[in-house]
Amino acid sequence: MDVYRKELAETKKELDSISVEIDSLLQRQASLQQRKTELDSILRQSSSKSDDNDKKWDKQDFVWSNNLLEKMGSVFNIQTLRPMQLQTMNVTMSSKDCMLIMPTGGGKSLCFQLPALLSKGITLVVSPLVSLMEDQIMVLEKYGIDATKLDASASKEKVKAVQEAMLDKNASLKLLYVTPEKLAKSKRFMAKLEKMYQAGRFSRLVIDEVHCCSQWGHDFRPDYKFLGIMKRQFPEVPILGLTATATTKVLEDVKKILNIPNCHLFKASFNRPNLFYEVKVKPSAFKETISEMVELIDKRFRNKSGIVYCFTQKESEEVTKELRQHGIKAGCYHANIPTKQKSQIHEMWLADKILVIVATVAFGMGIDKPNVRFVIHHSISKSMENLYQESGRAGRDDQRSDCIVYYRFADVFKQSTMVFTEQTGLDNVYGVMSYCLDISKCRRASIARHFGELWDKSQCNKMCDHCNKDTEGEKRDVTKLGKNVLTIIDQASATDQRITALKLLDAWEGKGAGSLKVRGLDPPKVSRDKLERIIGHMLLQGFIREDFHFTPYNTISYLVAGAKANFLKSESAKLAVEFLNKRRSLPTQNSNTHTSPSSQSDHKPLAKQSDTKLKLVVINSENSKFSNFTGTSIQGENDLTKTKKSGKFKRKKPVIDDSDSDDLDFGEEFKRKPAVKKKSSRDTRYSEYEPIGTSHNNDYLNSESLNGNLCKHQDAESGNDSDVIIENVGKSKAIMIDSE
Numbered sequence: 185m186d187v188y189r190k191e192l193a194e195t196k197k198e199l200d201s202i203s204v205e206i207d208s209l210l211q212r213q214a215s216l217q218q219r220k221t222e223l224d225s226i227l228r229q230s231s232s233k234s235d236d237n238d239k240k241w242d243k244q245d246f247v248w249s250n251n252l253l254e255k256m257g258s259v260f261n262i263q264t265l266r267p268m269q270l271q272t273m274n275v276t277m278s279s280k281d282c283m284l285i286m287p288t289g290g291g292k293s294l295c296f297q298l299p300a301l302l303s304k305g306i307t308l309v310v311s312p313l314v315s316l317m318e319d320q321i322m323v324l325e326k327y328g329i330d331a332t333k334l335d336a337s338a339s340k341e342k343v344k345a346v347q348e349a350m351l352d353k354n355a356s357l358k359l360l361y362v363t364p365e366k367l368a369k370s371k372r373f374m375a376k377l378e379k380m381y382q383a384g385r386f387s388r389l390v391i392d393e394v395h396c397c398s399q400w401g402h403d404f405r406p407d408y409k410f411l412g413i414m415k416r417q418f419p420e421v422p423i424l425g426l427t428a429t430a431t432t433k434v435l436e437d438v439k440k441i442l443n444i445p446n447c448h449l450f451k452a453s454f455n456r457p458n459l460f461y462e463v464k465v466k467p468s469a470f471k472e473t474i475s476e477m478v479e480l481i482d483k484r485f486r487n488k489s490g491i492v493y494c495f496t497q498k499e500s501e502e503v504t505k506e507l508r509q510h511g512i513k514a515g516c517y518h519a520n521i522p523t524k525q526k527s528q529i530h531e532m533w534l535a536d537k538i539l540v541i542v543a544t545v546a547f548g549m550g551i552d553k554p555n556v557r558f559v560i561h562h563s564i565s566k567s568m569e570n571l572y573q574e575s576g577r578a579g580r581d582d583q584r585s586d587c588i589v590y591y592r593f594a595d596v597f598k599q600s601t602m603v604f605t606e607q608t609g610l611d612n613v614y615g616v617m618s619y620c621l622d623i624s625k626c627r628r629a630s631i632a633r634h635f636g637e638l639w640d641k642s643q644c645n646k647m648c649d650h651c652n653k654d655t656e657g658e659k660r661d662v663t664k665l666g667k668n669v670l671t672i673i674d675q676a677s678a679t680d681q682r683i684t685a686l687k688l689l690d691a692w693e694g695k696g697a698g699s700l701k702v703r704g705l706d707p708p709k710v711s712r713d714k715l716e717r718i719i720g721h722m723l724l725q726g727f728i729r730e731d732f733h734f735t736p737y738n739t740i741s742y743l744v745a746g747a748k749a750n751f752l753k754s755e756s757a758k759l760a761v762e763f764l765n766k767r768r769s770l771p772t773q774n775s776n777t778h779t780s781p782s783s784q785s786d787h788k789p790l791a792k793q794s795d796t797k798l799k800l801v802v803i804n805s806e807n808s809k810f811s812n813f814t815g816t817s818i819q820g821e822n823d824l825t826k827t828k829k830s831g832k833f834k835r836k837k838p839v840i841d842d843s844d845s846d847d848l849d850f851g852e853e854f855k856r857k858p859a860v861k862k863k864s865s866r867d868t869r870y871s872e873y874e875p876i877g878t879s880h881n882n883d884y885l886n887s888e889s890l891n892g893n894l895c896k897h898q899d900a901e902s903g904n905d906s907d908v909i910i911e912n913v914g915k916s917k918a919i920m921i922d923s924e
């Protein structure tokens with residue numbers, strides 16, 4: 185019997201492990217399937233582009249072409265069209281359905297305003313915000329174009345006049361703006377549209393922010409769904425959908441909802457070459473974040489116009505107050521500020537009387553200030569679409585501008601508790617977390633992948649922090665640490681306790697509530713930032729998940745085991761997390777392609793960011809008086825430093841490993857390279873020291889300017905710290921000697 189029992193136990197065990205493998209393969213299959221769909225779509229789009237799509241619509245021999253070009257200059261004062269504008273106008277003028285995806289500020293409005301002038305009848309524009317309509321109508325009035333809106337505030341007389349114009353073939357009205365709610369809720373208005381259609385005066389339906397139709401989008405508006413009946417009711421009316429941000433999935437969904445499966449799709453590149461993308465690690469203390477931000481604005485954006493986006497109204501008020509106290513002309517903008525005051529602030533900002541607007545996302549659509557030099561996110565956005573759109577308010581004049589996100593792990597939970605009830609709310613937040621956690625990939629490549637665009641990262645032109653800094657990531661196997669996280673979570677669950685991310689981190693580090701600590705689990709010798717990073721990746725990879733609970737006052741996010749937790753426990757899955765490789769090269773003098781004068785000297789390296797804290801200086805200089813002694817490798821035996829105490833020069837073994845990363849478990853696959861002697865130009869330019877008393881500024885970009893900096897150096901043998909001064913640094917090489 186024992187034999188059978190034993191065999192039964194083994195059989196069960198094997199079956200369990202097969203189940204785990206099957207689950208794992210199914211998950212992999214699902215994610216590959218999704219990627220395949222994305223790639224298919226990208227290829228379809230690019231091949232249809234290279235078909236006759238662009239070429240056919242790029243012509244200027246349509247019957248309306250002369251009139252179009254004439255009015256473009258005489259009415260709109262525009263001399264040349266931007267990419268995709270002509271194609272879009274030609275398609276819609278041909279009465280065909282079209283969708284245009286063009287970045288914020290790209291010039292979408294012209295694509296329907298100019299055709300509206302050339303067409304008989306009225307163009308109906310569905311727009312999500314009354315303030316947006318007002319802005320556009322104001323501009324159109326300046327051009328002498330008759331445009332109006334119908335919303336809840338319209339008087340009876342106004343409604344009557346508009347309804348008459350809808351049917352009067354002699355009326356001058358060209359554009360009529362309505363909200364989607366107006367269409368969905370007013371049967372009378374729909375009846376009037378029917379009549380306008382019968383009279384042959386319904387020339388075009390324009391749907392601004394068309395991504396709002398899809399609940400997969402970041403701004404789903406239920407009333408946009410109603411627009412699905414428009415094609416059925418008015419089959420002859422061409423639809424033109426406009427958006428700055430829509431993923432492949434959202435586009436497919438929108439086409440279905442609007443019943444325009446065969447519409448022409450024009451996608452201007454998401455790429456805004458003049459925007460520099462950057463992520464900074466946000467200090468845990470509010471005041472510290474403010475002083476970093478003040479320094480940043482003072483150094484890089486002095487007297488420049490910008491926006492600081494905050495998560496809440498309270499946060500935006502506090503940040504405004506602090507910035508003002510530091511002498512920065514800032515104004516606050518959020519939904520609860522009285523309308524009159526909001527307009528005043530907006531106007532003062534437009535006139536550069538206020539330089540920085542500190543705002544919630546209420547300060548959004550329709551901002552058309554050309555010279556916004558920076559957009560800083562004090563807290564992360566709720567989705568990549570939001571981040572892209574908010575950042576995109578910088579540099580509408582095509583001049584170099586900066587888009588900076590301050591990322592802090594704790595902010596992820598502030599967002600997730602707000603959006604977890606939305607269809608894709610959590611995925612959206614995790615998309616931003618993934619963007620921020622990345623430490624080496626080109627930011628544009630990440631954005632391109634998100635928006636399903638083919639992208640060659642060499643086109644970034646060093647206009648993102650990663651491409652500009654030549655940082656290197658190195659994947660490390662942290663499966664053991666991941667399993668520790670699960671052990672803490674399991675124990676909490678077994679003892680009916682709930683655990684937030686903060687408490688989990690505390691328990692892991694042996695702090696906080698005793699009942700959450702796991703006996704026998706030693707605190708890892710890894711910095712808190714790295715632990716946060718590991719937990720972040722566990723969330724992204726599904727090893728843990730958030731579990732939301734409501735209290736009368738707020739929603740709390742707890743961490744629980746995720747769908748893939750068992751894979752990690754059984755080690756059928758590994759947890760690999762990328763950390764910054766310490767062997768990071770300093771960009772050479774020429775490598776900085778920043779074009780604006782401010783950026784030349786003021787860009788800080790990532791040194792201050794937690795994972796990238798500099799700890800080591802390359803010792804080498806051809807030009808130095810010690811050149812006879814120094815080798816070319818940072819690990820070279822000839823590396824010399826003079827100790828503080830003795831004043832004598834002494835050979836030192838430079839430290840490669842993180843002093844706090846001993847606990848990181850390097851598995852086979854991701855084994856960290858040993859601190860080998862590697863002769864490469866990269867090594868000779870490498871620096872891991874943090875200068876004391878000098879802030880991290882762009883001086884690093886010119887390694888000669890390292891000279892004279894006082895640095896901390898850790899002796900690899902003794903572990904003792906000593907102060908050293910860098911001396912005799914050539915254009916790309918450095919030597920350090922003692923400070924005494």
Ligand SMILES: Nc1ncnc2c1ncn2[C@@H]1O[C@H](COP(=O)(O)OP(=O)(O)OP(=O)(O)O)[C@@H](O)[C@H]1O
Binds near residue numbers: 262289292
């Ligand atoms: N071909 C062009 N040449 C020069 N300027 C243009 C051209 N097309 C549009 N513009 C200008 O670019 C600015 C932005 O245009 P528009 O407001 O249409 O952008 P948008 O794509 O609708 O942006 P958003 O998504 O922010 O609404 C406007 O000031 C507009 O006059």
